[in-house]
Amino acid sequence: MGGGASVPDGVHVVVVGGGFGGVAAAQQLKRRGFSFTLIDMRDAFHHNVAALRASVRPGFAQTTFIPFADTFGDSFVQGRVVGVATDRQTVLLEGGAEIQYSHLILCTGSDGPFPGRFNAVAAHRSAVRAYDELVAQVQAADSVLVIGGGSTGVEMAAEIKTEYPEKKVVLVHSRAALADPELRPDVRQQAKEVLLEKGVELLLGHKVSNQSELQLNVCRKNVIVVTDKGDQLTSDLIISCTGLKVNTGAYAADLSSCLASNGALKVNAHLQVDGFANVFAVGDCADVNEPKMAYHAELHAAVAVSNIANSLGGKELTSYHTGNITMLLAMGPDDGVGQFNGFQLPRCVVRLGKSRDLLLWKSWKGMKQKQPVM
Template sequence: MALKDTVLTSARPFRVMVIGGSYGGLSTALNLWDLTQARLPRFNYAYDGPAPTERIPIQTTIVDERDGYYHLIGSPKSLICEKLATASWTRFKDIPALASPHFKIVRGRVTNIDCAAKVAHVLDTATGSILAESYDFLVVASGVRRTYPVVPQSSCRTDFLQEASKHSSQVRKASDVAIIGGGAVGVEMAAELKMLVPDQRVTLIHSRDRLLSSEPLPDEVAQQVLATLLEDGVEVILSQRVISTTRIDDAAEDHAWRLTLSDGRELVTGHVLNAISRCVPTSEYLPGRALDDHGYVKVQPSLQFAGDIPNPEHHYAIGDIASWPGIKRCGGAMHMGHYCALNIHQQMLALCRGGNPKYKTLVPSPPVIGLALGRKAVSYTPAEGVRHGEDLSKTLFGDDMANQSCRDYLKLSEACQQVP
């Protein structure tokens, strides 16, 4: 066994490419950095045993279309609360945990992955040129695309703040707002808006007979969410599809839109927010054999690719883009990133000193959810059932939609330190 602080040698540092700098991607990169520096990973709750005894040379490249880390959990509120918006986007160059030459940040879009050659082709935003980046391990964490206003469409912090300011101004000046879609985003959007602009009439319209109809959750969850919205003054229309949305050009601003429902009713409102967003996996750069019928990456319980591709053991997929059962959640993405880091580290150890990797394997988790509904929250786990209330909101989300707790969990504010 190597002595403490021994550096395992290889022909060169291991090259790790992480596509996506959100919860899952940063979880992988930062936990792997800890492990290769002979430290316990920052998510050490699932690490079996003491800290590693050897350091491993590593170079990590993070590719993202955005110029920074965006706190997606807070999106329903940050687009209408400029104070929260300011804190929800941090440029990668301003994150102390990444401030090291061992981390290379490329703002760009991956156009193609050659799994056999282990080369990623990246369209660099700054230069407009295509970069050919070689890697030893690839982590796909680019997630899914969602439309505005479910998530912002900006790719840099400056544009995002302008987008949020414009959106907030448009929404707040309307006397009433209609929100189409009663999924997780829609119910949070309605509740947050009603809290921030209490005099505004907020109407939530959903085509099914219960809210959260696309999630595999007990009816009690939807019932509690509905009760919470109604208690706080949100008007809810169920079992009605919006057939058409028409701009009324000659009307006052507070009566600018006419919505026609499937039962023939017409609603006139000052502003319309569409919370229906079909998630589209950002997997077009991967070979088709790596994907399922819906474009998600097929993975093994080790999170390595399960498709018929070259070198599947050196390719990982985590977070929303992975074809894995359960509700897509930011917490789940960070958990997957942690396991991914543990498994890549095991492979590095095996390549340096021989032996076989001891993989951590993910097991499907039961459906769980936590929803921020204004000053209240609703959560569900099989063990605890349905919980709700203001105290729960403080526990789960604090006063910033869990922004600081996620940053603390990832230890983004701690300087990147290399063991001497």
């Protein structure tokens, strides 16, 4: 297992979920010579860090999906996991197929509204079409309303206003401060300043009260939006950036005793799910007190795979420790705000480090594939 060590017979690791954590785990298992199966609903890795730009820039979406089979071959299976039979060490797929495991890494991620998430059993070409169709809706609209001023909403509003500065963009947020609450206050204030500089109109401390009646992601002229404070707005296009939740469908029924209140799996310091030495949780579905980010999911994956190898080799298990928060918000390709290890970064550093290309190069390089030229 790495360095020429052999993997014992009968070891087969199943990785459920092909997001950043799942792909990182699969890459490390492959590198160490493990037998493994990576399962995902899509046939391609979605670099969803770039999903919002794919919603506004024509042709960009094709660069955000990287086919799994080209990297992992027969070790990849497309399908929806509907259950985990821990007594039989078997993963159950929709349609009746079963895959046995000696070790299991759950990386099911979070679910939420399109375009921030695309979670469906689908070929990536259909996902690309969905993003291209949203681009057309954005182009057809004279005004866009973004619901939710967390980090996703902030980035969404900035992407639209940067790509289409002539359009009216309004961001409605239920709180007074924008972006992730775990960010430094001065970084959150800076995000607000960038939006205002770009010309985004902010309506803070308001909730949209008729959201259930609104059709999202479709251009319809002068739709009326009502807030809980009685204000009325009109907009041609409404995009929701709220409601992110842990994706529990693969394990909730079978691991109900291990669930935290938000649906994440309770884990120990080694990222082992409570009561199961051979089951690990990685990324958003691990109950770890830190922001849910691709960067953290990749760190989790390294710990989980190392601990599978360590347990097989009789070595001490590695612990995962949270650190100071690092988070970068890309606010269009020309700007950004963020912090590294708890320290605020200059906007130009965020722009160069993330905003320009949204780290797409890193995913294509990691998957050992050539990024298409737009």
